[in-house]
Amino acid sequence: MSLNxxxxxxxxxxxxxxxTTAKNCLILAGAGCGKTKTIVARAAYLIDQGIPAxxxxxxxxxxxxxxxxxxxxxxxxxxxxxxxxxxxxxxxCMYLLKRNPQAFGLTQFSIIDRDDxxxxxxxxxxxxxxxxxxxxxxxxxIYSFARNTQVKLSxxxxxxxxxxxxxxxxxxEVMRQYEQRKQERNYLDYDDILSIxxxxxxxxxxxxxWVARLCSVMLVDEMQxxxxxxxxxxxxxxxxxxxxxxxxxxxxxYGFRGADFENVHHFKERVPNAEVLTLQENYRSTQEILxxxxxxxxxxxxxxxxxxxxxxxTGIKPSLNIFPNEFxxxxxxxxxxxxxxxxxTPWNKHMVLVRSSYAARHIEGAFIxxxxxxxxxxxxxxxxxxxxxxxxxxxxxxxxxxxxxxxxRFLTLWDGVGDVGASRLSAELMLLESVDARCERLExxxxxxxxxxxxxxxxxxxxxxxxxxITLAIDALTEQLSQNYKNQDWSRRVKDFELVKQLAEKHVGxxxxxxxxxxxxxxxxxVERAKDQDVVTLITVxxxxxxxxxxxxxxxxxxxxxxxxxxxxxxxxVEEERxxxxxxxxxxxxxxxxxxxxxxxWAYDQTDEQGRKxxxxxxxxxxTALVDVRVHKRVPMAxxxxxxHNKPATRITFGLDFD
DNA sequence: CAAACACTGGTTTTT
DNA sequence: CCAGTGTTTG
Numbered sequence: 001m002s003l004n005x006x007x008x009x010x011x012x013x014x015x016x017x018x019x020t021t022a023k024n025c026l027i028l029a030g031a032g033c034g035k036t037k038t039i040v041a042r043a044a045y046l047i048d049q050g051i052p053a054x055x056x057x058x059x060x061x062x063x064x065x066x067x068x069x070x071x072x073x074x075x076x077x078x079x080x081x082x083x084x085x086x087x088x089x090x091x092x093c094m095y096l097l098k099r100n101p102q103a104f105g106l107t108q109f110s111i112i113d114r115d116d117x118x119x120x121x122x123x124x125x126x127x128x129x130x131x132x133x134x135x136x137x138x139x140x141x142i143y144s145f146a147r148n149t150q151v152k153l154s155x156x157x158x159x160x161x162x163x164x165x166x167x168x169x170x171x172x173e174v175m176r177q178y179e180q181r182k183q184e185r186n187y188l189d190y191d192d193i194l195s196i197x198x199x200x201x202x203x204x205x206x207x208x209x210w211v212a213r214l215c216s217v218m219l220v221d222e223m224q225x226x227x228x229x230x231x232x233x234x235x236x237x238x239x240x241x242x243x244x245x246x247x248x249x250x251x252x253x254y255g256f257r258g259a260d261f262e263n264v265h266h267f268k269e270r271v272p273n274a275e276v277l278t279l280q281e282n283y284r285s286t287q288e289i290l291x292x293x294x295x296x297x298x299x300x301x302x303x304x305x306x307x308x309x310x311x312x313x314t315g316i317k318p319s320l321n322i323f324p325n326e327f328x329x330x331x332x333x334x335x336x337x338x339x340x341x342x343x344x345t346p347w348n349k350h351m352v353l354v355r356s357s358y359a360a361r362h363i364e365g366a367f368i369x370x371x372x373x374x375x376x377x378x379x380x381x382x383x384x385x386x387x388x389x390x391x392x393x394x395x396x397x398x399x400x401x402x403x404x405x406x407x408x409r410f411l412t413l414w415d416g417v418g419d420v421g422a423s424r425l426s427a428e429l430m431l432l433e434s435v436d437a438r439c440e441r442l443e444x445x446x447x448x449x450x451x452x453x454x455x456x457x458x459x460x461x462x463x464x465x466x467x468x469x470i471t472l473a474i475d476a477l478t479e480q481l482s483q484n485y486k487n488q489d490w491s492r493r494v495k496d497f498e499l500v501k502q503l504a505e506k507h508v509g510x511x512x513x514x515x516x517x518x519x520x521x522x523x524x525x526x527v528e529r530a531k532d533q534d535v536v537t538l539i540t541v542x543x544x545x546x547x548x549x550x551x552x553x554x555x556x557x558x559x560x561x562x563x564x565x566x567x568x569x570x571x572x573x574v575e576e577e578r579x580x581x582x583x584x585x586x587x588x589x590x591x592x593x594x595x596x597x598x599x600x601x602w603a604y605d606q607t608d609e610q611g612r613k614x615x616x617x618x619x620x621x622x623x624t625a626l627v628d629v630r631v632h633k634r635v636p637m638a639x640x641x642x643x644x645h646n647k648p649a650t651r652i653t654f655g656l657d658f659d
Numbered sequence: 660c661a662a663a664c665a666c667t668g669g670t671t672t673t674t
Numbered sequence: 675c676c677a678g679t680g681t682t683t684g
Contacts, residue, residue: 061673061674062673062674063673063674064673088673088674089674090674091674113674114673114674135678137677144674190673190674191674193674194674253672254672254673255672256671256672256673257672257673257674355671355672356670356671356672357670357671357672358670358671358675359671361675378672378673386676415662415663416661416662416663416684417662418661418662418663419661419662420660420661420662421661421662488675488676489675518674519674520674521674540671540672540673541672542671542672542673543672543673564671564672566670566671567671576672577671580671580672660684661683661684662682662683662684663681663682663683663684664680664681664682664683665679665680665681665682666678666679666680666681667677667678667679667680668676668677668678668679669675669676669677670675670676670677
């Protein structure tokens with residue numbers, strides 16, 4: 001597609017944005033108003049203006065958004081786009097670190113993921129039976145929040161987990177140890193990746209020069225989700241690199257990661273020579289879908305000042321389907337999908353948006369039962385699942401014998417080795433110089449099978465044959481792992497190893513293979529199914545940001561789900577939940593289908609100490625005019641699988657006792 | 660004292 | 675369905 005066609009497709013505001021001459025620019029745009037399209041067009045425009053594609057860096061917040069943009073760019077620009085980079089903040093920083101490690105004071109390092117962090121915190125806080133220290137996961141959250149928001153530890157504790165504030169001293173001691181340990185081992189956690197780049201940019205004008213030569217323009221997607229740490233990455237580049245950002249404060253749903261929409265609100269004050277433009281017309285959805293979405297924001301105590309208007313005009317009114325329990329809810333969705341498929345709508349025109357991976361389980365169950373092909377995005381990633389990590393631990397120690405976390409994981413796989421023994425042994429092993437010495441020590445120890453030790457030796461010489469390494473590693477561990485997981489779906493887990501082997505195909509070195517997937521794990525169903533296969537998409541709302549689909553189902557719009565029970569009573573948390581639901585609603589192009597259980601469907605709102613209303617259930621007072629309410633009575637299960645979906649649906653006023 | 664084993668409860672969201 | 679806990683065993 002040529003540049004002109006692309007630009008011609010834009011409306012006047014989008015065109016103005018894409019072709020602006022301002023050095024820095026922020027586009028404020030509602031859901032479905034063409035943010036991504038504008039970014040793509042902007043990239044095209046700049047390339048056409050003579051800026052080399054490889055100097056344009058598109059930054060996104062999640063891997064999913066990054067790949068979405070890459071797809072669209074390729075679709076629209078074809079060869080013109082060659083060299084254009086679209087990546088997450090983390091991948092971008094890794095790219096810089098890899099190109100010039102010395103400039104950042106690094107020699108060799110390995111990236112640790114959340115599981116590794118958890119293991120470290122668990123070791124550091126000790127068994128801690130009597131100790132009042134927060135759990136490893138909580139420590140991890142507090143630590144990360146403090147890093148991402150760049151606030152003091154005590155402030156982070158107040159924000160994340162106020163009740164542990166009395167133990168601040170102990171917590172801070174554990175965190176000190178954590179940082180020290182990381183440094184000794186040359187580990188970088190997710191936050192370090194950004195932080196090390198940001199700090200060095202702040203201190204070194206030469207480094208800024210270097211980055212500015214690599215990329216002259218940055219296009220930042222979902223600006224409302226950037227947090228202070230990410231901002232500190234961009235800030236030193238101001239004036240040297242053009243900044244083009246798009247965002248929507250009504251879609252900020254990453255508060256738990258420190259997202260700060262001040263970056264959007266105060267853009268003009270923070271960025272010199274900045275222009276702020278807005279896009280108002282929604283091209284995605286029909287007016288009925290937007291009416292419901294608009295209503296959700298309008299009843300909020302926060303003034304979002306968002307009123308989306310549909311360019312496409314009117315269509316089908318959203319429906320709210322009420323079921324006696326969550327099984328029937330899930331089954332009905334499966335039924336409804338099947339019916340639509342029989343009426344020649346491909347599976348892939350449908351998307352089911354869930355709040356959490358946990359919430360997806362009922363739906364998955366119903367899909368499997370009804371043979372509906374689907375892929376789940378946002379669930380446990382293949383390379384994050386326990387058994388695959390076990391497998392990778394062997395590869396990790398072979399690739400980097402100083403990786404004590406990998407040693408811990410590997411050693412504890414074997415019978416007779418627990419935390420304590422593994423930790424002692426791994427400390428010893430890391431002092432040994434050669435593979436042979438380490439293997440000898442392991443033989444002497446006697447708990448690891450001779451076969452595995454032999455394979456560990458063989459791996460050392462095979463580093464560049466990734467697939468062979470994986471085959472060997474599988475060989476080494478299968479017997480033991482089948483024992484360890486004998487009561488936990490072993491037969492399903494073995495199959496994943498074949499997928500890992502498949503993944504390895506494109507990789508040339510073991511180290512490179514391992515690293516790539518720390519930052520970009522792939523979900524199991526994504527590996528199994530080619531992207532363009534005709535399947536229903538089951539996705540968490542957080543992963544779905546930026547996505548759209550003709551028919552969208554939003555299950556579990558039930559009391560204690562939206563907002564989630566955990567957020568109840570906390571004004572900011574509840575409002576973030578509202579935005580989550582808003583994001584879910586605004587994914588739909590033609591049809592929005594809500595489902596819920598018929599629990600006591602009213603909950604009383606609270607008021608916080610500042611007198612602000614805290615909603616306890618967003619669909620309290622949902623005006624009947626906005627949705628078609630359908631109550632699905634219990635269907636007799638005994639008569640077989642015959643779920644009759646549109647039994648004459650009762651249409652009644654919402655909010656009453658239905659039975 | 661460390662590890663295995665059996666059991667229970669309680670589940671956000673992402674890099 | 676996993677992690678964390680408590681109890682028994684080596």
